[in-house]
Amino acid sequence: MSEFFNDSAQVKNTLTARNARWYEQEGNILIRDSVVIINDKGERLDTEELVWNKSIEKFFTEKPVRITTATHVIYGKGMEANQDFSLYKIFNPTGNVQVDKKEMPK
Numbered sequence: 001m002s003e004f005f006n007d008s009a010q011v012k013n014t015l016t017a018r019n020a021r022w023y024e025q026e027g028n029i030l031i032r033d034s035v036v037i038i039n040d041k042g043e044r045l046d047t048e049e050l051v052w053n054k055s056i057e058k059f060f061t062e063k064p065v066r067i068t069t070a071t072h073v074i075y076g077k078g079m080e081a082n083q084d085f086s087l088y089k090i091f092n093p094t095g096n097v098q099v100d101k102k103e104m105p106k
Contacts, residue, residue, distance in 0.1 A: 013039040013085045017050075027055045039085040044068045047079070057083035065090060 018033035029052045037045040037059070046066045052059050059081045067074045067090065078091030 013037055026053075028053050037081075037085050041086070042070060043085065045079070045081070045085065045088075052083075059083070059085070 015031070015035070015037045017031045017035040020029055020031045022029050031050045031052060033048065035045075035047045035050045037050075044067065046068070047061050047063050049063045050059050050061045060079070062078045065076050065079045067076075067079075067088065072095065074090055074093055074095045076090035076093040079088055081088035
């Protein structure tokens, strides 16, 4: 298990996986097999493979992902996220997302 901290030394997310390999030349860590990230809001990412780039502090994957929040589950193929998993972009998303009526265009 790895923990990522904010500037105030508070845990922002935790990452677990069965395997990881450091590629020093590229500054990447390849994380594989049952990868799970849970952020401080309780949002959860599940995937089989993830790359973390230390120098730009971002996660990437081209593999299928599932993100579970308090209100919905989103699936996709590919994703990028900041290190604390507070902002993420899902590529090719699928699933149902609950939207507040006020947020709908007229």
